[in-house]
Amino acid sequence: MTDLGPSQTAEMTRPPAIARFTVFVRARVRERWEIARELPNSGTGLTVAAVVLNIALGVLPVLFILGTSFMLGRVPAATKGGVGSSAWDSLVYAFLLAAAAFVLLQLLTPLQASLGELITRRVDGKASDRLIGDALRTPGIGPLEDQELLGDLSESADQLEFGFRTPGRACAGLVALIARYLQLAGLLVVVGLVFSWLAAAALFLVTMLFRCGQRGGLRKYSAVFRANVNPRRRNYYFRRVGLDPPAAKELRVFGLAPWVRERYRDSYLEYMVPVWKERRRIYLVPFLLITAFALIVSAGTLAALGHSAAGGSVALRDLALTFQAATAIINLGSHYPESDTQTQFGMLSYAGMLGFERGVEKYEGSTVQLEPVRSPEGLPQDELHFESVSFGYPNSDRAVLKELELAIPAGKSTAIVGLNGAGKTTLVKLLGRLYEPDEGRITTDGIDIRHFRIEDWHRQIGIIFQDFNCYELSAADNIGFGSIPRLNDREAIRETARKAGILEAIERLPKGFDTPLSRQYEGGADLSGGQWQRIAIARALFALEGGASILVLDEPTAALDVRAEAEFFENFVELTRGVTTILISHRFSSVRHADGIVVLQGGRVVEEGTHEELLAAEGRYAKLFQLQAERFARGEEEGEEEDDEL
Ligand code: ADP
Numbered sequence: 001m002t003d004l005g006p007s008q009t010a011e012m013t014r015p016p017a018i019a020r021f022t023v024f025v026r027a028r029v030r031e032r033w034e035i036a037r038e039l040p041n042s043g044t045g046l047t048v049a050a051v052v053l054n055i056a057l058g059v060l061p062v063l064f065i066l067g068t069s070f071m072l073g074r075v076p077a078a079t080k081g082g083v084g085s086s087a088w089d090s091l092v093y094a095f096l097l098a099a100a101a102f103v104l105l106q107l108l109t110p111l112q113a114s115l116g117e118l119i120t121r122r123v124d125g126k127a128s129d130r131l132i133g134d135a136l137r138t139p140g141i142g143p144l145e146d147q148e149l150l151g152d153l154s155e156s157a158d159q160l161e162f163g164f165r166t167p168g169r170a171c172a173g174l175v176a177l178i179a180r181y182l183q184l185a186g187l188l189v190v191v192g193l194v195f196s197w198l199a200a201a202a203l204f205l206v207t208m209l210f211r212c213g214q215r216g217g218l219r220k221y222s223a224v225f226r227a228n229v230n231p232r233r234r235n236y237y238f239r240r241v242g243l244d245p246p247a248a249k250e251l252r253v254f255g256l257a258p259w260v261r262e263r264y265r266d267s268y269l270e271y272m273v274p275v276w277k278e279r280r281r282i283y284l285v286p287f288l289l290i291t292a293f294a295l296i297v298s299a300g301t302l303a304a305l306g307h308s309a310a311g312g313s314v315a316l317r318d319l320a321l322t323f324q325a326a327t328a329i330i331n332l333g334s335h336y337p338e339s340d341t342q343t344q345f346g347m348l349s350y351a352g353m354l355g356f357e358r359g360v361e362k363y364e365g366s367t368v369q370l371e372p373v374r375s376p377e378g379l380p381q382d383e384l385h386f387e388s389v390s391f392g393y394p395n396s397d398r399a400v401l402k403e404l405e406l407a408i409p410a411g412k413s414t415a416i417v418g419l420n421g422a423g424k425t426t427l428v429k430l431l432g433r434l435y436e437p438d439e440g441r442i443t444t445d446g447i448d449i450r451h452f453r454i455e456d457w458h459r460q461i462g463i464i465f466q467d468f469n470c471y472e473l474s475a476a477d478n479i480g481f482g483s484i485p486r487l488n489d490r491e492a493i494r495e496t497a498r499k500a501g502i503l504e505a506i507e508r509l510p511k512g513f514d515t516p517l518s519r520q521y522e523g524g525a526d527l528s529g530g531q532w533q534r535i536a537i538a539r540a541l542f543a544l545e546g547g548a549s550i551l552v553l554d555e556p557t558a559a560l561d562v563r564a565e566a567e568f569f570e571n572f573v574e575l576t577r578g579v580t581t582i583l584i585s586h587r588f589s590s591v592r593h594a595d596g597i598v599v600l601q602g603g604r605v606v607e608e609g610t611h612e613e614l615l616a617a618e619g620r621y622a623k624l625f626q627l628q629a630e631r632f633a634r635g636e637e638e639g640e641e642e643d644d645e646l
Contacts (some may be wrong), residue, residue, distance in 0.1 A: 008137065020447070025289060032174060033103055034350070035174060035350050035355070038123050038126070038171055039119070039123065040300060041126040042171070053112060054109055054176060056180040057112060057179035060101045060180025061101070061105065061186075065187070066321070067094050067098025067099070068098045069317055069321035069385075070097070072317060072320045074087055074090050074316020075091065078228050079303075110177075110184040112179070115172075115175075116172030117167075117172070120163075120169050124166045131156060131160065131356070134356060134360045135360075137364065139434075140434050140436070142366065146359065146363075149356055150441060152352040152355035154233050155349055156349045156350070156356065159601060164174050165346050165349055166346055170343045170347050170349075174343055180339070187329045190325040191329070193317065194318045194322050195314070195322040196221065202297050202301055206293070207332050207333035209293065210290055210294060214340065215340060215344070218341065218344045219344060219437070221282055224274055224275050224278045228270070228271035231247070231267050232271045234263075234270075235264065239264060242260050242261055254580060259471075279491055294330070301326060305319070305326070317505065352399055367436060368436055369453070369454075372451065374447055374451040376457050379444045379445055379447070379460070380550070383409050383410055383412055384410070384431070384580065385443045385446075387405065387441050388403045388439065389403070389437045390402055390437065390440055390443070392438060393428060400603050401427060403603055403604070404603060404604060404605065410445075410580045411580055412577050413593075414428070415569075416584050416585075417588050417599055418600035421601070422600045422601055423603040424554070424555075425584070431449075431550075432458070432461060436450070459546065460481055460547070460548055460550060461548055462541075462550070466553065466555040468539075468556050470532050472521065474515060475497075475515055475517055475535070476513040478535050478538075478539065479497060479539050481542075482542030482548075483543055483548075484544050484546075489545075492542070493513065496541045499536045500538035503536055505527070505531050510523050510525060511523055533568075540553065550580045551584070553581070553582070554587065557583055557590075562587055565593075566590040566593075568586075573594060588621055591611075597609065598621075608617075
């Protein structure tokens with residue numbers, strides 16, 4: 001037996017053409033079926049109306065052709081018989097049929113676009129709800145930090161935001177196909193019955209070839225478009241930077257406007273040039289081939305019709321009927337502007353939505369609930385404890401925390417310092433259960449925090465992150481969000497604002513606590529960076545009002561200079577005496593007032609003690625503290641090159 005070469009083996013392992021074709025057709029049908037299932041979201045009444053309308057738009061052109069052809073066929077007899085003859089009467093009836101079909105078509109066609117718009121809006125409204133629901137579904141933050149899922153999310157979210165190529169548009173586009181294909185079916189039956197089924201089959205083949213060429217090209221084109229999601233996201237980002245008010249100041253003072261414009265153009269070309277290239281390959285060659293074939297078949301069919309007519313075997317009526325039907329069928333082998341593009345790209349954005357949803361589902365199971373369920377109220381009395389905790393982000397092989405051992409005493413302030421990238425924020429995310437540890441556990445007074453319901457635990461802990469949110473809502477809401485059940489307790493919010501040192505500034509605002517904190521709204525006002533920090537601190541303090549017992553500040557002060565941060569931390573430590581607080585900073589010199597200091601490096605604790613103990617130990621903390629203090633005394637900020645010596 002001779003050995004098979006690699007190409008022969010590949011040929012043998014390839015599924016047969018028919019099987020590949022079946023898989024292909026199934027995939028296309030599934031895509032359309034999935035999107036069609038969204039249609040009822042536009043409401044039963046609207047769905048039925050749109051379907052009925054499109055059936056009418058499919059039937060009316062056929063009736064028009066029937067009417068006009070019958071009319072034409074009756075002309076010789078009616079002229080002979082004169083007014084009042086039965087031939088004359090049937091000519092009039094045929095005329096009335098054609099006229100009614102014509103008028104109805106004119107009246108109903110604009111409705112197709114209007115109903116399509118309504119369907120789009122309703123389906124997209126539901127799709128947006130669903131997408132927001134998906135984005136907020138997991139207690140953990142994983143899906144929103146997963147590059148791949150973010151690609152899927154922006155694929156659908158951007159389109160929904162612009163109302164451009166959305167699932168709703170795809171639904172409307174699919175419904176519009178009813179009219180086209182019903183018309184095609186009717187016309188084919190006419191040709192088959194009146195002239196020849198062979199001619200009908202040939203015309204059907206040509207039309208479908210054109211359609212498959214068109215739609216297949218569009219599908220391949222959209223796949224190239226989809227594959228370039230990253231440069232596209234960058235392009236959208238530059239558009240936002242160029243248009244959004246927050247960046248407007250910097251763009252001007254740093255002279256960044258030309259740079260942004262250039263990046264916008266470059267990123268656009270980066271994703272569009274491959275698309276254009278493919279367009280030539282995908283559309284042009286098949287188009288020429290299909291057109292040549294179609295020309296031959298169409299010309300052949302029409303020639304056969306002409307030949308039969310010349311031979312006298314086709315009556316005038318049937319000639320008119322077949323000719324009109326055949327040309328209308330050939331016309332249907334084209335791009336459908338009311339359907340094709342929006343259906344193809346809408347399905348793409350829908351696929352992005354489904355991809356994001358599936359990804360979210362994968363993450364959903366990653367939040368653990370241990371039995372028996374316990375209540376965290378009043379905890380910790382003794383300590384929070386990271387017991388040999390290891391963790392790496394889901395899409396990375398690198399361990400960020402490595403068998404971390406860390407005890408945080410209750411009722412005291414603990415500072416965690418370390419260089420950028422040491423794992424401080426990651427530690428906070430695990431404490432907030434935005435991720436679960438890969439190994440080890442976090443306990444409070446010996447109880448694994450996974451025994452608490454995640455929402456109970458979140459009530460227990462207030463965290464202000466470095467990139468804390470500045471909600472474009474009222475000042476009261478911005479503070480009240482620390483404890484949703486007390487959102488309307490204005491007195492408590494005022495008192496908290498006073499403690500955080502922001503009361504006067506809020507009272508000076510045009511509508512006091514009711515002022516929207518954004519100039520983009522009428523009567524709104526912008527706050528300074530420092531004032532926003534105080535608002536964030538007030539939010540954390542308000543969480544205490546709502547029963548929280550642990551507060552974490554994860555460098556919301558990074559924008560301040562070292563002295564201001566040190567003062568800020570000192571105030572905060574005073575304000576929260578007796579509360580379990582965790583202060584995170586990459587500056588060694590700003591947390592000296594904390595009751596205890598922990599130095600984190602490479603995901604491990606490398607030193608801990610009070611400020612004095614750590615200085616006396618003359619280790620890393622002492623070295624970095626002194627270096628940063630000296631630089632600060634010289635009027636400089638801390639520098640990474642010296643950090644690297646740690
Ligand atoms: P720190 O707060 O000490 O500056 P982080 O905890 O933010 O450090 O980050 C620790 C390491 O984890 C860094 O190398 C960072 O690049 C990586 N990292 C942070 N967030 C993610 C993420 N969502 N996915 C993958 N890696 C991450």
